[in-house]
Amino acid sequence: MKRWTESVADEVTYDNLGSIAITKKGSGSGPKVMLAGHVDEIGFLVKSIDDNGFIRLHPIGGWWGHVLPSHPVTITTKKGDKLTGLIGSKAPHGMPADVRNKVMEIKDLFVDLGVRNKGEVELLGVSIGDMVTPKSDFMVLGNPNFLAAKAWDDRIGAIIATQVLLNLKDRQHEADVVAVGTVQEEVGLRGAKTAAYLVKPDVAVSLDVTIATDTPGDDNRIKMGFGVTMELADSSHLGHRGLLGHLEEMAKGLNLPVQFELLAAGGTDSGEIHKSFDGVIAVTCSIPSRYIHSHYALIHRKDVADTITLLTEFVASLNWDTVEKIRVFNR
Template sequence: MSEKDAKLEEAYGEVNLSLLADFALTNGISGHEVEMTRVFKTWTEEFADEISYDQLGSIIALKKGAENGPKIMFAGHVDEIGFLVKSIDDKGFLRLQAVGGWWGHVLPSHPVTITTRTGMDYVGVIGSKAPHGLPPAVRNKVMDIQDMYVDLGVASKEEVKLLGIQVGDAVTPKADFHVLANPNYLMSKAWDNRIGAAVAAEVIRSLKDEKIDANVYSVGTVQEEVGLRGAKTAAQKINPDIAVTIDTTIALDTPGDDNRIKLGVGVTLEVMDASYIGHKGLLYHLQDLCDEMGIDYQFELLAAGGTDSGEIHKVHDGVITLSISIPTRYIHSHYGIIHRKDFVDTVKLLTEFSRRMNAETLTELQNYKR
């Protein structure tokens, strides 16, 4: 081990890059998450007492605690944004229907993967006109997705049909996994929200062979990007006492931003977003636990956007819920950047939270609102 790698491990603990790469690079846009839930299962089934699913496809890995122990739900959505094939023209070009929120500026000339009904994958590229001779009104305008197309490198609609591609097939951003110049920084597609799902998976993996009071449900929810759908059905199935949603948030530490939310701080505690207001008792409990453990943290408040917490906290008669965020640069594009420390510290905090949760602590949190 090099001196650089030794210092990194000493500072932030060991990071399972194989797990992170497997999570990030697996294709799974909203409504097409089955390959990703299989990956989630592969990395958790050895450490869980039970694997189950809701009827939308969210995967639930349970580590059992005491028979009537508190039920904790850790939710990280496994879907990523992408597209569906909307139409196929006579020359074999594919038109796109967006699944999730895209800014057209980030798309031209980027590769995508089209997955057929039989599971075959084909690579194409989102077409981009050369700038030579384009009038300023065209060159300076952000293209609408409805005007974009995928070039598969075929000559006709008939060739596309021979490949087995049809309307409704999933189109996924194609990218690679990179450890950057400073190895704390990791770049790949789909950190939103494979990194949150990886946190949920690592918590249950960290609790292997431990005897705890809490029943810990690590959940990979589906269809978050199109309406927080899997979070609602999974929470209805589990009926948790406490839920922590782990999702990405927009890092504001690049040129032109206000530096409020930064990579590499540690834990990011979300006070509120547009979909929910965090349970203050749980927020303060986790803040105090961070202080006790020597974990750095920052707070965020979002006026727009939401997480799975928006549906989970309303299930049945209400769930004690909070979101924890992993700051990420350039989300909803082909490549985002995260920091190892944020991942490692979040796993440490939630693992210790799980170890300590018992009936007495749950009662304290419940009484906070009474």
């Protein structure tokens, strides 16, 4: 994010957890708007190494064991070496039904580095607490609008925030715009809280993926490739009605279709941002994604492009009059 925004950034700061805040200043004494995407991803820590050199995992963030067997991971050592390991799986041949029908639990999984014993693991520099992350490559699907990668949750949010900042390059705007890459979202929206106190925003838009429900057996409520998705509610936050209304109206004016999301489980950075200070006007814009929290999630180019268009126009036109209108709407 820092490298990408070099040509537009007026100021780059960090909170003490590691979140980055990149500011592009407005023309004067306008409001401050925070665009937040979380840059962490789900993964593991090395929990233990057994005598035969197999590694057990401590999960960081929400995993379902079912998506892991036979998938590669990267272990990052203290020295910074990156080692490839494979999560072990069993062949189905002759497997008893009770084993075959059971979803694998994380505690039963292990990483195979192809070594003979614990000593060889230690020689490679691996120690307890080392970071373990999914290993997978970016792919473009048959329909090239569909992009597969790990950790779209939520690097795509950080990408959108950054791109909006870049889009303001040759434009007049009153608001100070701050693109923020928050950390530790997956373990409880922690970086969003400290970053909000760092930035002190008047208005905030969090960007995160949401669960697309347009696959077989699901309810087809939230579709990929639809356009803009705004979140009315999740388990951490109720979208600010004034700001939702304002963004919906702007989207209409820009001919961008909008769908509304209600997320029963799971929070977003807005959950902490809106509770900072005496309350921050905040909403979450979502990118519908299939297969999140696995080695390959999907996003759709149109959803990303439309969201960038809407937020660019929103921050470019934001001034204190708009903020006051939005705030009063909520009373």
